[in-house]
Amino acid sequence: MKTVYVNAAFFTMNKKNQIFENGMMIVENQSIVYIGQHDPNKLIDIDQVVDLGGKWVLPGLVNTHSHVVMTLLRGSGDDMLLKPWLETKIWPMEKQFTTEIASTSAQLGILEMLKTGTTTFSDMFNPNGIDSDEVIHQISKTGIRGAFSQTIFSSETRMEQKANFKEAERFTKKYKMFAKGRLTTMVAPHSPYACNPETLIECVRIAEENDVGIHIHVSETEGEILEIENRYDVRPIEHLRQLGIFERPTVIAHGVFLNDEERAMLNQYGVRVAHNPISNLKLGSGIADIVSLLETGVKVGIATDSVASNNNFDMFEEIRTAALLQKGIYKDPTKFPVQLALSLATRIGAQAIGMEYTGSLEVNKKADFITINPYNKEHLQPISQAYSHLLYAARGNDVCDVYIDGKEVVKDGICLTIDEERVIAEANELKGTLSS
Ligand SMILES: CSC[C@H]1O[C@@H](n2cnc3c(O)ncnc32)[C@H](O)[C@@H]1O
Numbered sequence: 323m324k325t326v327y328v329n330a331a332f333f334t335m336n337k338k339n340q341i342f343e344n345g346m347m348i349v350e351n352q353s354i355v356y357i358g359q360h361d362p363n364k365l366i367d368i369d370q371v372v373d374l375g376g377k378w379v380l381p382g383l384v385n386t387h388s389h390v391v392m393t394l395l396r397g398s399g400d401d402m403l404l405k406p407w408l409e410t411k412i413w414p415m416e417k418q419f420t421t422e423i424a425s426t427s428a429q430l431g432i433l434e435m436l437k438t439g440t441t442t443f444s445d446m447f448n449p450n451g452i453d454s455d456e457v458i459h460q461i462s463k464t465g466i467r468g469a470f471s472q473t474i475f476s477s478e479t480r481m482e483q484k485a486n487f488k489e490a491e492r493f494t495k496k497y498k499m500f501a502k503g504r505l506t507t508m509v510a511p512h513s514p515y516a517c518n519p520e521t522l523i524e525c526v527r528i529a530e531e532n533d534v535g536i537h538i539h540v541s542e543t544e545g546e547i548l549e550i551e552n553r554y555d556v557r558p559i560e561h562l563r564q565l566g567i568f569e570r571p572t573v574i575a576h577g578v579f580l581n582d583e584e585r586a587m588l589n590q591y592g593v594r595v596a597h598n599p600i601s602n603l604k605l606g607s608g609i610a611d612i613v614s615l616l617e618t619g620v621k622v623g624i625a626t627d628s629v630a631s632n633n634n635f636d637m638f639e640e641i642r643t644a645a646l647l648q649k650g651i652y653k654d655p656t657k658f659p660v661q662l663a664l665s666l667a668t669r670i671g672a673q674a675i676g677m678e679y680t681g682s683l684e685v686n687k688k689a690d691f692i693t694i695n696p697y698n699k700e701h702l703q704p705i706s707q708a709y710s711h712l713l714y715a716a717r718g719n720d721v722c723d724v725y726i727d728g729k730e731v732v733k734d735g736i737c738l739t740i741d742e743e744r745v746i747a748e749a750n751e752l753k754g755t756l757s758s
């Protein structure tokens with residue numbers, strides 16, 4: 323099946339940030355085979371023509387760190403610091419999770435992601451008490467692309483620890499290439515404070531044996547730095563390096579507290595950073611110095627974290643916050659310009675999570691794209707300033723259509739792969755079964 327998309331402005335987000343104002347894109351077998359100026363000569367052998375009515379077309383957004391299974395916890399535990407938030411609010415509620423709660427939570431989270439333009443996510447979930455196979459089966463049906471990774475914690479007993487490793491190994495093997503490659507997984511030790519050295523070393527082994535990367539929370543708060551220094555006499559980054567974590571392709575979530583030496587080390591090992599500006603603000607953790615990270619050469623993606631610390635999955639809001647914060651902390655509005663900000667949520671974000679095959683509209687890339695209709699939106703006028711509006715004015719609910727692998731998953735703002743009414747009703751019913 324060969325489909326041509328015409329009558330649209332294509333923001334390719336390729337390295338040159340090319341825009342094709344009255345462009346054309348041809349998709350065949352889930353991939354882009356042509357993107358450029360409108361060319362009638364290319365219309366032979368076409369099965370389907372889609373007229374996009376002058377809309378803007380962008381690559382689907384990439385959320386490099388999320389927890390969709392926590393979506394039912396939105397609004398629980400506001401206004402708390404990370405440690406008490408996790409220990410007294412979030413973890414006790416996660417302990418009550420059933421497969422049904424996890425599955426409905428994940429569908430609700432992905433519904434919001436898809437409708438607000440996210441086509442690829444890299445997610446960590448707490449597997450305690452739930453049937454992970456069922457949850458990933460439901461995720462697969464939504465059509466989203468990404469990595470769904472089972473979080474590993476250190477346990478109190480040897481037996482429990484052994485069972486955790488066994489399950490992590492099973493999950494990794496089964497899902498590293500799933501849904502025809504649309505879904506994958508990484509090994510996800512929670513953090514250097516919730517995983518002891520033995521656990522972290524075992525995670526490296528599982529990642530190595532299965533040829534997958536590592537996804538871990540690191541250097542999120544000042545308290546974490548002190549805790550790791552007290553325990554091991556080194557800061558978290560050096561601790562993880564010594565244990566061999568960075569020998570695997572690694573994404574660290576947060577990286578709020580990094581010094582020059584650590585940034586250089588991350589760059590040397592090719593470690594990528596998932597930047598979660600709103601979660602870091604809401605939990606009072608701090609503001610990551612993304613400009614320095616990028617100047618050192620580290621690849622950075624943008625992320626929301628869970629909606630318990632955000633409280634939504636709107637990547638437009640996230641990119642805008644990221645850009646405004648860097649301008650503010652540097653007292654320099656030239657920092658984090660529009661194209662850079664958008665590229666971290668698209669092409670560079672995809673590279674950050676090892677999915678270079680998506681994140682920009684280029685030949686041979688996956689046909690993962692979104693459309694925005696600016697004509698009926700007052701906050702997107704005048705339309706001639708589109709690039710600026712995408713960063714400074716657009717919001718998730720401006721997204722009109724969403725395609726993943728060339729398949730339409732959202733049409734005119736309605737999700738075609740998830741029964742919205744059912745999921746929302748189930749979510750509210752199940753929330754009532756949780757005690758906070
Ligand atoms: C649901 S994934 C794994 C684990 O991570 C916890 N979590 C959620 N957000 C954060 C964060 O910002 N820092 C550290 N840990 C976090 C979550 O409660 C799950 O148990």
Ligand SMILES: [Zn+2]
Nearest residue numbers: 539575627628
């Ligand atoms: Zn997180």
